[in-house]
Amino acid sequence: MAPPSPITCRPSAARHPLLLRARARSPRLDGAALGLRRALPPTREPLVATRGIVAPAAAEPWPSARVWVWPSRSRREAAAGQQVAGRTGVGRGAGMEVALASAAVVAMGTGNRVLYKLALVPLRNYPFFLAQLATFGYVVIYFSILYLRYQAGIVTDEMLSLPQKPFLAVGILEALAAAAGMAAGAVLSGPSIPILSQTYLVWQLLLSAIFLKRRYRINEITGCFLVAVGVIITVASGSGTGASLKSTGIVWPLLMIVSFFFQAADTVLKETIFINASKKLKCGSVDLFVVNSHGSAYQALFMCLLLPFLSKLWGVPFHLLPTYIKDGAACFLNMGSISGCEGAPLLPLLFVLVNMGFNISLLHLLKISSAVVSSLASTFSVPLSIYAFTLPLPYIGVASTLPPGFVAGAAVLTAGLLLYSLPQALHSGNCFHSKND
Structure with a gap:
């Protein structure tokens, strides 16, 4: 088998406009073709590029234009047409990528919520086992995928040499979010948790504004508010959620809100990791599985430290935890004398696979957009999962x-998404044009 081709750091043609070049013999380019405000005095009639062909990596690391035509109109008009076409293509390509990634998050998020409920049918007596299976199982799966991608040359040594402190912070935040969420979820009613989870959007807006220096327009804030209301x-x-919240007091709802603060901080921190990595890495981007693998490993480490506390929350005494894990594994495999495990291991395995796909798709959307956009896409899966439970599953x-x-809430939520996303697309296009003018 031929050895894999060397990795290059060439930018994707979908994200970078073509570089317009003249022939090697021409000592100077026309100023309009370079995007300057006024043309440089040409030494000879330049040629205008119409199509881009990527040259071999060893010869030229950047996309270059190789097909030339004689201009039939003024050089300024031809160059302007090429620039506008390139910008429009880039804007549409990026918008389509975000739209497809958002649709994947919505689909995976809906399946994740439905399959979690289905997975708890055979493991209804072992929910803590399912949680630990997901936490520690992902470490093995993610690092296996990371190893394969490293062998294939997708993950580089430079990516693996990134500082570990941010990944350590990710693990701490995810472990604290899990611990606080489990503690409050054991007391709060089921319908109240999705309602309290809407504070997640508020935390992300605040943290993004503080740490990422983002400024949100009034339509974006209003759109997020409508999504939460929907x-x-x-x-x-x-x-009867209001009555159930009053009966639990103020401590447990506040603890659940704190858990969503930890989750929002974790998401913003991951976005910061991608931004900083793009500045340090020559290839401009860190692989998703580098972030997932290291974050999951540190989360599992801190979950081990919190096991005595977490097992008590789930009603499992710590000294009985080995027996509980053994019985949970037997039920997961649908083996032994434990009854009531029909549907295992298929349903739990489906949940683990879809949950992993949801985490990967969510991180991919975060990488190409922002923490708030990924949160909005994830939130849209809430009414879809409610509708899914009305089907004969x-x-x-x-x-x-x-x-x-339901219909009124879904309509308000959709209106909020449109209010946030449509002006955002127009604004992104304007920003792109202004950047390149």
Whole structure:
């Protein structure tokens, strides 16, 4: 088998406009072709590039234009046409990539919520086992994928040599979020948790503004607010959530809100890692599995330290934890004398695979957009999963009915997404043009 081709750091043609060049013999380019405000005095009639062909990496590391035509109109008009076409293509390509990544997050997020419920049908007596299986199993899976990508040359030594402190902070934040969420989730009612989770958007807006120096326009803030209101209407209508929140007091809802603060801080920190890596790495981007693998490893480390506390939250005494894990593994494999494990291991495995796909797609969307956009896409899966539970799913039993305010809540949520995203696309296009003018 031929050895793999060497890795280059050439920018993608979809993200970078073509570099316009004259022939090697021409000592100077026309100023309009270079995007200058006024043309330089040409020494001879230049040629205008119409199509880009990427040269071999060894010869030229950047995309170059190789097809030439004699200009039939003024040089300034031809160059301007090429520049506008290039910018429009880049803007549309980037917008399409974000749209496809957002759709993947919505689909994976919906499947993640539904399959978690299905996975707990056979493992209803072992939810803590399922949580630990996901936490520690992902370390093995992510590092296996990372090793394969390293052998294939996708992951470089430069990526692996990035500072570990940010990944350590990611692990701490994810472990604290899990611990606080488990503690509060053991007390709070089911419908109240998606409502409290809407503070996640608020935390992301605040943290992004503080640490990433982002400034949000009024339509973006209003759109995020409408998304949160839409989810609250969808979940809370007819569920008596207000009464259940009052009965639990103020401590546990506040603890759940703190857990979402840790999750938002984790997401913003990962976005910071991608931004800083793009400045340090020659290839301009760190591989997703470098971030996932190291973050999951440190999370598993701190989860081990928190095991006595977490096992107590789930009602499992720490000295009985080995027996609990053994029985949970037997039920997961649907082996032994434990009854009521029908659906295992298929349903738990499906949940683990879809949950991993959701985490990867969410991190990919975060890499190419922002923490707030990834949060909005994830939030859109809430009403879709509520609707999915009204379908005749296996092992669930009687299908649930839609809340009375489902349609109204979904409409408000969709309006918020449109209000946030459509002006954002127009603004991004304008920013792109102004950057390159």
